[in-house]
Amino acid sequence: MTTAALWTTVLVASLACFALKLAGHLVPRSWLASERVSRVTTLVTVALLVSLVVVQGFADGRTLVVDARVPALAVAALALALRAPFILVVLLAAATAAGLRALGWG
Amino acid sequence: MIVLPRTPAVRAAVRQGVSVSVATGLYGVSFGALSVAAGVDLAPTMALSLLMFSGGSQFALVGVVGAAGTPVAAIATATLLGLRNTLYGAVVSPLLEVRGWRRLAAAQLTIDESTAVAVAQPEPTASRAGFWVTGVGVFVLWNTFVLLGALAGDALGDPRAWGLDAAAAAAFLALVWPRLAPRRAQLVAALAVVATAALVPFVPPGVPVLAAAAVAVVVGLVAPGDPGAAEAPADTGDTGDADREAAR
Numbered sequence: 001m002t003t004a005a006l007w008t009t010v011l012v013a014s015l016a017c018f019a020l021k022l023a024g025h026l027v028p029r030s031w032l033a034s035e036r037v038s039r040v041t042t043l044v045t046v047a048l049l050v051s052l053v054v055v056q057g058f059a060d061g062r063t064l065v066v067d068a069r070v071p072a073l074a075v076a077a078l079a080l081a082l083r084a085p086f087i088l089v090v091l092l093a094a095a096t097a098a099g100l101r102a103l104g105w106g
Numbered sequence: 107m108i109v110l111p112r113t114p115a116v117r118a119a120v121r122q123g124v125s126v127s128v129a130t131g132l133y134g135v136s137f138g139a140l141s142v143a144a145g146v147d148l149a150p151t152m153a154l155s156l157l158m159f160s161g162g163s164q165f166a167l168v169g170v171v172g173a174a175g176t177p178v179a180a181i182a183t184a185t186l187l188g189l190r191n192t193l194y195g196a197v198v199s200p201l202l203e204v205r206g207w208r209r210l211a212a213a214q215l216t217i218d219e220s221t222a223v224a225v226a227q228p229e230p231t232a233s234r235a236g237f238w239v240t241g242v243g244v245f246v247l248w249n250t251f252v253l254l255g256a257l258a259g260d261a262l263g264d265p266r267a268w269g270l271d272a273a274a275a276a277a278f279l280a281l282v283w284p285r286l287a288p289r290r291a292q293l294v295a296a297l298a299v300v301a302t303a304a305l306v307p308f309v310p311p312g313v314p315v316l317a318a319a320a321v322a323v324v325v326g327l328v329a330p331g332d333p334g335a336a337e338a339p340a341d342t343g344d345t346g347d348a349d350r351e352a353a354r
Binding site for chain 2: 094
C-alpha cells in the first residue's frame with residue numbers, strides 16, 4: 001500500500017469508527033426510557049460482559065484455546081466467590097497466568 | 107474535568123477503572139510492535155491509535171495492511187469490528203448525561219473497557235466515574251504504550267508473559283459477577299457463552315459480542331416481565347445502601 005493510500009485508509013477507517021461510536025450516543029433517550037427497554041438493556045449488559053470474558057479468556061484470533069488464561073479465570077472465580085476485592089481478583093488472575101507461563105505452560 | 111462526590115461506590119468504580127486501564131493499556135505495546143512490523147510507520151500507527159482508539163479495529167486494520175490487503179478491505183474490517191461501539195454508546199449515553207464537546211469526548215472513549223466498568227456500577231454517579239476514569243486511563247496508557255511498542259519493537263517483552271491477557275478476562279468476569287444473581291441473567295449468560303464460543307471460529311473478532319447481545323435482546327423481549335428482572339441496580343437511580351453494599 002502506498003503512503004497516500006495508507007494514510008487515507010487510516011483516516012477514513014478512524015472517521016467511520018468514531019461515527020459509529022457517536023451514533024450510539026445520539027440515540028434519543030426517549031427510545032430507551034420504557035420498562036421493557038430497560039429490562040433488555042440489563043440483559044444485554046450481562047451478555048456483553050460474559051461474551052467479553054469468553055473472547056478475552058478463550059479466543060486466540062479465530063481459534064478457541066485452553067491456555068494459562070483458563071486456570072487464571074478459575075482462580076478469579078474462586079476469589080470472587082470468596083468476595084475478594086476487584087483489584088485482588090485481577091492481580092491473582094495475572095499472577096496465575098504469568099506463573100504458569102514462567103513454568104512453560106500455556 | 108468532572109467533579110464527583112467521593113462515596114464508597116464512586117471510589118470502588120475509580121479503583122476498578124484504574125485496574126482495567128493498567129491491564130489494558132500495557133497491551134498497547136503489542137499493537138505498536140505489530141503495527142510497525144506490518145509495515146505501518148510510526149506516524150500512521152500513532153494516528154490510528156489516537157483517532158480510531160478501538161483495539162480490535164486497530165489490530166484488524168494493520169492485519170489487513172500487513173497481508174497486502176486493499177484499503178477497502180482494511181476500512182471495511184475495522185468498521186465492522188467498531189459496530190459494537192454503537193451499541194455501547196447507546197447503553198452508556200443515558201448514564202453519562204453529557205452534551206457538547208464532552209459528548210464527543212465520551213464517544214471517542216466508548217470502548218469495551220469503559221463501557222464494561224460503567225454498566226457494572228450500582229449507581230449513576232459511580233457509572234460516570236467508572237466510565238471517565240477507565241476511558242481516559244486506557245486512552246493515555248494505551249497510546250503511551252503503543253508509542254513505546256512502535257519505537258522499541260519486541261524489546262519490551264510479551265504482555266502475555268505478565269498475564270495481562272488473563273487479567274483483562276478476570277476484570278470482565280469480576281464486573282459481570284454481581285449481575286448474575288437473577289435466574290434470567292444466568293440464562294442469558296449461559297446463552298452468551300454458547301453463542302460466543304460457537305461463533306469465534308467463523309466470524310471476525312468483535313462480531314461474537316454483537317451476537318451475544320442479540321440473544322439477550324431476544325430473551326428480554328420474549329420473556330414475560332417480572333419484578334426481579336427490573337431490580338438490577340444500574341437501572342434504578344435510587345438503589346439503597348444495602349443493595350449497593352451487596353453489589354460490591
